[in-house]
Amino acid sequence: MSQHALVRPFPGWRPPSDQVEQISAPPYDVMNRAEAAQMAHQNARSFLHVSRADLAFDDEVPTADERVYLAAAENYARLKADGALAQDPTPCYYFYRLIMDGRAQTGLVAAASVIAYDGDRIKKHEFTRPDKENDRTEFAWRLKAHSGPVFLTYRNTPALSALLERGASGEPTYDFTAADGVQHTLWVVSDAELIDAVTDAFDALPHVYVADGHHRSAAASRCRERWINEHGEPEAEAPVNRFLSVLFPDDQMRILDYNRVVADLNGLSAEAFVTALETDFEVGAPQSEAISPSQPQSFGMYLNGQWRLLRLKPGVGALEDPVKRLDVSLLSDHLLGPILGITDPRRDKRIDFVGGIRGMAGLSRRVDSGEMTVAFSMYPTSMADLMAVADAGEVMPPKSTWFEPKLRDGLVIQSF
Missing domain, CATH: 3.30.1760 (Conserved hypothetical protein from pyrococcus furiosus pfu- 392566-001, domain 2)
Known part of the structure; x- marks a missing residue:
């Protein structure tokens, strides 16, 4: 298995099965402050206390305040110390199915290559906003972890469909329906043969596309750059060379306006x-x-x-x-x-x-x-338009696509 493979398995941090619905949370940026505050107030163990640590402060305190980053890191450490998050003992792939309004999409949770991102093998289609990119970089750096997955897509192939079907079979590790009606099902796979087959199949793709998470993927690149500035070039296997992602086939994607x-x-x-x-x-x-x-x-x-x-x-x-x-x-x-x-x-x-x-x-x-x-x-922008822009090496205006359903934060976390 190549050290420079497009995706690799990793030992994720994740909640116990009987607490996953309580601990995992919607993405930090899909709710306004009032909505997030209500959800966090009702659940002391929600990952929102990490991803939205600003909720503990007055409205006048900006999201990018030093106190917010300190609180996020402290709350994250507390979840780990309390056993609300535990790390898998070996590198795994995580097969993730979401069902919304009767429509299913199944993908792979994996550690994607920052080098592939920097080299445009992982293609972008949007500009980022500098303030949000700065915020996501600082947030990840303080946690030394990527907790919100980058949503990637690829042109589907029969071989990849068959592998996803193999991984997303049998008894799942997680299976719950969130308050918004979306069903989340996760299979944890440590089988070496299947892991190698999945790695090789994705590595055969010429490129994949960032669907959602441009700021998080840019932040991962900046975290690696910051690591190099502070510690020197990381070893090839160093987790800082990778970022948390979920890869879904293009024919299962849903874009809203x-x-x-x-x-x-x-x-x-x-x-x-x-x-x-x-x-x-x-x-x-x-x-x-x-x-x-x-x-x-x-x-x-x-x-x-x-x-x-x-x-x-x-x-x-x-x-x-x-x-x-x-x-x-x-x-x-x-x-x-x-x-x-x-x-x-x-x-x-x-x-x-x-x-x-x-x-x-x-x-x-x-x-x-x-x-x-x-x-x-x-x-709504179409998937064909998204890929055409990325293939041309161009970028869309900001906020051109809204993907549903949304992936959970804190479901699986990749540390570096």
Whole structure:
């Protein structure tokens, strides 16, 4: 088994079977502070006390505060000391099945190669936001662990399908349904023959793709770089050369819309804003019913308590370029930038992003509260578009894809 293989087994830290539902938690960034606080308050052993250690402090304390990182490391150490997390004695692969709304996807929990990530064998499709990348790097470095898996995908093959079926069979180690209705099932596999077959089969892939977790994978690369700066080049087998990942076949993936909310109209009145839209868009009549686009190059807009359908006019927009033709790019290039003055969505604090799992009500709620002024609903990016962008060596605008179901934090942890 090659030291430089794309993925390798690892001895994970994980909860006892009878405590896994209580300890594992949703990802740190899919809930707002109030939602996370309520969930953590109800469960003293939740991994949220590690991944969202900021909840122990006043709202004025930023997530990236030194006290937050110290608390995260202390809470993580306490879970290990209390036996809420224990390490497998040998390197394992973990086969992970999620079922949401009757739809199943099965993948492999593995330690992916940072070197493959740096060398673009693990392909990216989004820019990261510097503040979040800094935060995830510091969080992982303080824990000396990757607790939230990076969601990877690959073009499926019959050989890999057969191996996943072998691994995800028999009596599982974990099998529970979380409060959101998603069923999580995990098989722990230490069989050397199966491990070698899985490693070799994935290593035969020319590349895989980051689906979700660009900040976490970038943080893993930065942790390795920091290790080199402080300790010198790590040995080939050193865990810091790898990061926690779950690899799912592309034909089982589900992408939802990733919508936008904007704080103001860039000094325009509502009437002037709508008039400006008419240069590049066909603007529908206002209506009370929420609009979720049914096809590309169309957008729902919520403003002043009413929805309108926006359709890009024929001939507007580049349809050949794999990035420029994305709906998220078209909205940026023809509306957010030229009209609302948002030219850098990665850094501009006037824009925020709302995952499609929250529905159209999640958009109207942000506007009706007065926090935001206008919302835009998007048509979901396709897997074909994601791979086309990555294959071209390009990147999407930030927050182009929202994957469901979400993977659990603290289910299996990879230490370095």
